[in-house]
Amino acid sequence: MADVDFNEVxxxxxxxxxxxxxxxEGVVAGPTAISSVxxxxxxxxxxxxxxxxxxxxDEVAYLLIRGELPKAKELQGFRERVAMARRLxxxxxxxxxxxxxxxxxxxxxxxxxxxxxxxxxxxxxNSHEANVRKAERLLAQMPVIIADQHRVSRGLQxxxxxxxxxxxxxxxxxxxxxxxxxxxxxxxDVSLILYAEHEFNAxxxxxxxxxxxxxxLHAAVVGAIGALKGPLHGGAxxxxxxxxxxxxxxxxxxxxxxxxxxxxxxxxxxGHRVYKAGDVRAGILKEFAKAHxxxxxxxxxxxxxxxxxxxxxxxxGMFPNLDWPAGRLYHAMNLEIPLYTPMFAMxxxxxxxxxxxxxxxxxxxxxxxxxxxxxxxxxxxxxxARG
Numbered sequence: 001m002a003d004v005d006f007n008e009v010x011x012x013x014x015x016x017x018x019x020x021x022x023x024x025e026g027v028v029a030g031p032t033a034i035s036s037v038x039x040x041x042x043x044x045x046x047x048x049x050x051x052x053x054x055x056x057x058d059e060v061a062y063l064l065i066r067g068e069l070p071k072a073k074e075l076q077g078f079r080e081r082v083a084m085a086r087r088l089x090x091x092x093x094x095x096x097x098x099x100x101x102x103x104x105x106x107x108x109x110x111x112x113x114x115x116x117x118x119x120x121x122x123x124x125x126n127s128h129e130a131n132v133r134k135a136e137r138l139l140a141q142m143p144v145i146i147a148d149q150h151r152v153s154r155g156l157q158x159x160x161x162x163x164x165x166x167x168x169x170x171x172x173x174x175x176x177x178x179x180x181x182x183x184x185x186x187x188x189d190v191s192l193i194l195y196a197e198h199e200f201n202a203x204x205x206x207x208x209x210x211x212x213x214x215x216x217l218h219a220a221v222v223g224a225i226g227a228l229k230g231p232l233h234g235g236a237x238x239x240x241x242x243x244x245x246x247x248x249x250x251x252x253x254x255x256x257x258x259x260x261x262x263x264x265x266x267x268x269x270x271g272h273r274v275y276k277a278g279d280v281r282a283g284i285l286k287e288f289a290k291a292h293x294x295x296x297x298x299x300x301x302x303x304x305x306x307x308x309x310x311x312x313x314x315x316x317g318m319f320p321n322l323d324w325p326a327g328r329l330y331h332a333m334n335l336e337i338p339l340y341t342p343m344f345a346m347x348x349x350x351x352x353x354x355x356x357x358x359x360x361x362x363x364x365x366x367x368x369x370x371x372x373x374x375x376x377x378x379x380x381x382x383x384x385a386r387g
Contacts, residue, residue, distance in 0.1 A: 043196070
């Protein structure tokens with residue numbers, strides 16, 4: 001039986017609305033108490049700038065998954081549970097050396113998350129508490145997957161996770177085998193807060209559609225990662241340095257940008273479906289990108305970025321989105337480009353999980369209608385009469 005929602009109250013069949021918005025732009029697809037973008041980005045009512053200034057990613061992940069900012073004892077327990085979950089089953093670890101050298105890190109992350117479902121005894125349990133437990137485990141395991149795969153693909157041994165470090169500091173430790181500086185840990189932490197949640201974006205909505213069928217959290221996250229892979233959603237932060245290098249530097253940035261606009265080329269890192277007057281997240285992370293530009297070369301990239309920003313604002317009315325400073329910050333932190341979108345995912349897992357939990361707590365099958373544009377009604381002509 002297809003498309004049956006056993007939680008739905010029977011109602012009269014009605015004709016679908018004939019109104020249509022390409023890409024569902026501006027369409028309200030459902031309620032959520034997790035985040036809002038109407039007056040600047042807020043997570044459960046808290047302005048994202050305040051969260052960046054006064055909390056860390058650990059607290060924000062707790063907020064998204066559990067609904068409230070933690071008290072000190074609650075945060076301690078949360079950190080302990082996440083730290084204990086920073087490990088992978090041996091068969092999942094064996095995936096990494098088995099992958100071809102050209103395997104895309106985000107694709108490996110997607111495969112590994114799918115594999116983890118087989119080892120999670122809560123996998124098929126869609127109760128609220130089981131989903132919270134699974135969310136905390138995935139929050140812990142995804143950075144391990146990313147760091148281990150990255151090191152194995154370069155012929156290096158994985159670095160065991162540490163239980164005494166914050167989420168962000170531990171990821172940099174596993175990645176490099178060196179405890180990060182406080183500045184690097186803080187910068188990454190802020191970027192993870194900013195990437196953690198963003199209402200009904202493509203990957204989040206994909207996750208909600210998947211679990212609306214009464215599927216499970218792991219399946220939803222696999223689908224969300226698949227949606228994130230597309231360059232119109234994730235991946236723009238990986239293109240930022242390509243844009244800056246193509247621009248050449250401060251001396252040539254203006255001409256390059258003008259020429260690119262004349263050719264009607266899309267400049268990655270600018271514009272947003274929701275934020276028409278600028279992305280508040282970009283302004284926050286820009287300060288960290290500037291602070292990490294500690295060499296003449298990095299300072300030139302920041303100057304180049306400023307020139308491009310000015311032209312895009314003046315001529316196109318387009319402003320940077322979060323990916324624009326994130327790509328520069330991660331480059332300044334010596335993080336390799338293929339890691340950027342997986343890092344987006346290891347942050348967004350907090351938001352994805354929150355939406356999966358919210359959807360399943362009050363579920364209704366998501367089943368929209370289509371605007372048919374095909375042939376009008378017609379009769380089948382028997383094969384012999386078709387000529």
